[in-house]
Amino acid sequence: MPTVLGLGATNPMAFRMLVVVGFGPLIVTLLTDHQFGLFRVLPFKVHLAVDLLAGLTFLAAPFVFGFSGLEATYYWLLGATVVVVVRLNAPEETPATA
Numbered sequence: 001m002p003t004v005l006g007l008g009a010t011n012p013m014a015f016r017m018l019v020v021v022g023f024g025p026l027i028v029t030l031l032t033d034h035q036f037g038l039f040r041v042l043p044f045k046v047h048l049a050v051d052l053l054a055g056l057t058f059l060a061a062p063f064v065f066g067f068s069g070l071e072a073t074y075y076w077l078l079g080a081t082v083v084v085v086v087r088l089n090a091p092e093e094t095p096a097t098a
Helices: 013-031 044-065 069-089
Strands: none
Touching (some): 013 069, 044 069
């Protein structure tokens, strides 16, 4: 999608960052102990933490790197979506039994 939208035309970091930050969650997915995990060595909570970090990074990127226009909007929407999805997938804590 970044290529289709022409992200990076005004600020090359907007494209590079998507590639670099995008590989982290992909690798973590392959290492997570869940149905799509290939090696299943990381707990799902670690997977969610990495995804949350990626989402927060996307939200902060326009401010840190000076993205504007479509690039900033893309990052804010992507970051917000990732944070919401992580929150919806967060395992519920079981109440302590007395």
